[in-house]
Amino acid sequence: MTTLRDIGEDALIARLIALVPRDPDPAAGPGDDCAVVDPGPSSSTVQLLKTDCMVGGVHFLPDTPARSVGWKSIARVVSDFAAMGGLPARFLVTVALPLETPLSWVEELYRGIGDCLETFGAVLVGGETSSVPPGSSAVISIAATGSATREHLVLRSTAAPGQTLLVTGFLGGSLAGKHLNFTPRIKEANWLVSHFKPQAMMDLSDGLAKDLPRLAAASGCGFTLDRAALPLSPGSTPEQALGDGEDFELLLALEPGRVPGLLRAWSAQFPELPLTAIGCLVKEGAGEILTGGWDHFAAVR
């Protein structure tokens, strides 16, 4: 009998979405960081929809401070709005928790949720609570709406061969703590789409080794990667930079002629955060193959 252990996350999703009615509008996902809802040409903005979840024992541990769990649950979603060149707006929080959960833990969770919503100008508008049977892990599921102006919206499927690949920040070593207290790149993404709108963009949640092939495939491209150029987090190896996941940095594709200007302007605008060219897109079928990164349904990472 085939189980989820035997099939990768991307293959599973492809099988499942074939079983349900989908939006006829092809800009509306599934497949990008957020689903895009276009209210029609009279509107200068599009709506973004996103859902995400965190599971005890997978995304956080029993000794993880609840306030950090709350921050992370919202920040992961804010990072997806950043990746589209958008802003977060309204959140719905669903928690499924064991009856034995201390009330103080749940209150700290919501304080962390509140910290992150307030930092990024978003609000809570609803949610749901449920118990889980004894011994089951806690699940925190976040749904959110956001928006992007039509001219600033960036997809991951619109890059082309020859374009340069860049990443913000440092990669690898997320488990040392960065995965809990990271700052979503909303400020940087919104500056980018206003000044040097990328040809494609996504956030790095499952590791470059998993996410770069996704961006390339969505754009109908292959890719080459300059491993020596990878901006490594202190103490991280190139393998960790590729495979640890939960970097929550931006990966973008830009026409090569625009890269020098972007790098100059970026270092003036964000002197403390590197922006690094790490490779380029090539024709589909050419380039290299990356394996690894985080897969929720892989038996071995």
Add this chain to the structure above:
Amino acid sequence: MTTLRDIGEDALIARLIALVPRDPDPAAGPGDDCAVVDPGPSSSTVQLLKTDCMVGGVHFLPDTPARSVGWKSIARVVSDFAAMGGLPARFLVTVALPLETPLSWVEELYRGIGDCLETFGAVLVGGETSSVPPGSSAVISIAATGSATREHLVLRSTAAPGQTLLVTGFLGGSLAGKHLNFTPRIKEANWLVSHFKPQAMMDLSDGLAKDLPRLAAASGCGFTLDRAALPLSPGSTPEQALGDGEDFELLLALEPGRVPGLLRAWSAQFPELPLTAIGCLVKEGAGEILTGGWDHFAAVR
């Protein structure tokens, strides 16, 4: 140490939402069946947002057909859009599942999700998948957008003393099967708001004993209930009609002078589905007190 076992679901939610930034627009929930987002006076419709979840061992059992689980997960949310006088539109489905889950089970789940989306003219636009640790229950979390015309939108907080309380269908006995294969009252609700718009409406998900006090409290009312009038499902007692939960029928409040006309028109329109007057709203602090119904965090039902 206080745990979730020691505090009711409604009290928990009240404590939690005080910890996070909320929408300044008071029509925007939390507290009603859906959150309401008003895009401004130039729009003739408002957007509805809803999230819900189903947990293995709580909302469905290991031997529940996966296709029924999928249907129910969507139908529960469609019922909330009905309760607001609206229609469902776009869905995001998040599943957190054990690695040992058979692929065929997940595919049947999505077929059931697809059945219900198609029946009610809605589409899937995104989602998320995660594993849960060994031994943990499956969690299926649904987020959805919908809409209601401004003139048809019904809240649960807008009833007043003296109004008649009515319910659709039969109450009680959901565990005999109705909780899995019910039809959300979207057709009936949309007819109601067009022809006899109720002063307030909600769907009955946790049992009349839990939900009627919620509608009354949201409207600043008390209530009296005519137990002898309760429309009992075959084989159900009045206690079961009050407490079983998962009826997914509509509870509405209507000015008493409009009730005879509604009942005549209703029986012509929906000859197979009863609509029954079961009591009335009274002044806050007067009337009776109901206890029971489904509470996710109560140690004993």
